[in-house]
Every structure is written in structure tokens, then in C-alpha cells.
Amino acid sequence: MRALVTGGGGFLGRYIVEQLVARGDSVRVFSRQRYPELEALGVASLTGDLEDKATVAAACSGIDTVFHAAALPGIWGPWKLFHGVNTIGTHHVIEGCRKYGVGRLVFTSSPSVVYDGQDHCGADESLPYATKFLCHYPHTKALAEQAVLEANGCGGLATCALRPHLIWGPRDTQLIPRLIARARRGQLRRVGDGQNMISMIYVENAARAHLQAADALSLSSPVAGQAYFINESEPVNLWDWINTLLDRAGLLPITKSISARAAATIGGVLEVVYGLCQISSEPRMTRFLASQLSRSHWYRIDKAQNNFGFAPLVSVEEGLCRLEPELRNAATV
Numbered sequence: 001m002r003a004l005v006t007g008g009g010g011f012l013g014r015y016i017v018e019q020l021v022a023r024g025d026s027v028r029v030f031s032r033q034r035y036p037e038l039e040a041l042g043v044a045s046l047t048g049d050l051e052d053k054a055t056v057a058a059a060c061s062g063i064d065t066v067f068h069a070a071a072l073p074g075i076w077g078p079w080k081l082f083h084g085v086n087t088i089g090t091h092h093v094i095e096g097c098r099k100y101g102v103g104r105l106v107f108t109s110s111p112s113v114v115y116d117g118q119d120h121c122g123a124d125e126s127l128p129y130a131t132k133f134l135c136h137y138p139h140t141k142a143l144a145e146q147a148v149l150e151a152n153g154c155g156g157l158a159t160c161a162l163r164p165h166l167i168w169g170p171r172d173t174q175l176i177p178r179l180i181a182r183a184r185r186g187q188l189r190r191v192g193d194g195q196n197m198i199s200m201i202y203v204e205n206a207a208r209a210h211l212q213a214a215d216a217l218s219l220s221s222p223v224a225g226q227a228y229f230i231n232e233s234e235p236v237n238l239w240d241w242i243n244t245l246l247d248r249a250g251l252l253p254i255t256k257s258i259s260a261r262a263a264a265t266i267g268g269v270l271e272v273v274y275g276l277c278q279i280s281s282e283p284r285m286t287r288f289l290a291s292q293l294s295r296s297h298w299y300r301i302d303k304a305q306n307n308f309g310f311a312p313l314v315s316v317e318e319g320l321c322r323l324e325p326e327l328r329n330a331a332t333v
Helices: 012-021 053-059 079-099 136-150 174-183 203-216 238-246 258-275 287-294 302-308 316-332
Strands: 002-006 025-030 044-047 063-066 104-108 120-123 158-164 226-230 297-299
Touching: 012 025, 025 053, 044 053, 044 238, 053 120, 063 079, 063 203, 079 104, 079 136, 104 136, 104 203, 120 316, 136 158, 136 226, 136 297, 158 203, 174 238, 174 316, 203 226, 238 297, 238 316, 258 287
Parallel strands: 002 025, 002 063, 025 044, 063 104, 104 158, 120 297, 158 226
Antiparallel strands: none
């Protein structure tokens, strides 16, 4: 495989790159900066912006499979920024694939594209896209996913979208560090009644799913033109899971709580204040975050198992053991 990984220096992207290299594939990454540690593995590195159509297209030259993992995450910020990177940038990737005859495109999406603010318990891919979004990230990712799936079959390009849920593991620079930092400052509160169940996925398992989907993807395969939830087979209680991470870090469990309604109200007020004052930093609470922390959202993976043999590479317990040194280090810094 001659693979291009957009966002190859990011959390998930780096694991995709490493797994491709480990099995002998030729890999190129497209990121906003260079990563010498990846170049040392023999990975070709291109720098650029997803909003630069010509640069993105050039990165697709000589490639047969693109893993589009680059995105702007977050729950706060201007529409133009999220739309430019997540939606327009994805259109540029699709156009680059068509221009240079790329055969396969695997898009990293998100379950949030179908999240409608209600409990999702054992839901599957029959869920429709949400019609109302509480922040720009899921909205722009939904538009991007639809564009990717609609591009399937055009010019010989086979496409699919994977929706990994709550990716965790070593080298995370977002979720885990924020969680530990807030725990150390005593800022963590349970939102809601603490009974909500969620899906999650260890990062190496999420990366493996991308390779498995790419290997099975062709215009004649059942994978083509499809979206897939990617997570561990069994859901976990969100707050028990968070307390497990805190325990592994040597920190105390969460004991204080706030109602879901109060959290949503506070989030709404903060959004108004931050918007009026043009504050760019992320509020501690938003309506979207309050909903995600208090509702159940877990998904079935039968479709991925049946269509391309998705199966975990690393058990949850082994993943925790690999993550624990970073948890403890973050708790003492």
C-alpha cells in the first residue's frame, strides 16, 4: 500500500502511521508541521494546510489509499474555522483523490454526527444525521462525512467513514491531560445521575480498524460508501470509567455532582458571555458538553465486525496498563 495519512502526527494518525510502517507499507503524512520521529521511521513528510486546495491535491500524487484523519476538534470556536478545516478541507482531499486516481479513501468521522441530544443505547448505523447541533465540530464533520460517502464510486474512488468513539490511550494530548488537570484542581463534577453508559475505544484498536477497513475497501465490497461505528464491544459507565482513570493516576474519585439541567443552563450562559465578549478560549461547560456528560451514547459494532472483521488488538486492561505511567506522571507534574 502507498498510503497518505492526513494528520499523521496527531493522536490517532500517528498510530495509523506506525501500524502501516510496521507491516511494510509506504507511508506519507500531510500535517501542519514536520515530525522528525516519523521521518526517522522512513515516513515521507509534507506540510501544509487542508484549506490549501493545491497543496492537498499534490499530497495525493502517487498514492493509492488515503486515510483522512486530520480535523479540528473542540466544542467552541467560530464556524468559519471548523468549516474551513473539517468540511472544505475534506472536499479538497476528495478532489485530490480524484485528480490523481487514488483508489481508496478512509475518512475518520465521529459518532457526534448523529448525536441529537437524546440517549443512544445500543444504536447502530441506521441512525440519521442530527438536524440540530450544539457546536460546530459535529456539524462540520457531518457535512464532511456526507461528502465522503457521496463521493464513493466517482472516478473509481471507493470511500468509507469510521466513527471511533472516545479514543483514549498513551500520547493523548487532549482528553486525558485535561481530565487529570481538572481533577488536580478539584474542578471535576459528575453531571447528571451518574448512570449514563458510553462507548469508548483504545487508540491502537481504532487505528487497526482503519487498516482493516482500507484492506477490505473496493468498489465491489460491502464496505464501499458505508459509515461504521468503531468502539469496544461493551459500553462502560462514564463516571466509573473516569474514576478508574483517576485511580490509576493516584487521584481521588469524583464526589461532587451537578444536575444535567443546571450544567446545561450554566453552559448556555457561558456560551452567551463568551460569544458577546469574543473570548476564544473554551468555556469550562457548554450545552453540548453537559449533554455528552449526562446522556448515554453507546453503539453497536456488528456492521464493522461483519463487513471488514473489526476486532480489538489490545484489551482494555492492557490499554490501562500502558496508559498508567502517563496518568501518574500527569498527576504529579
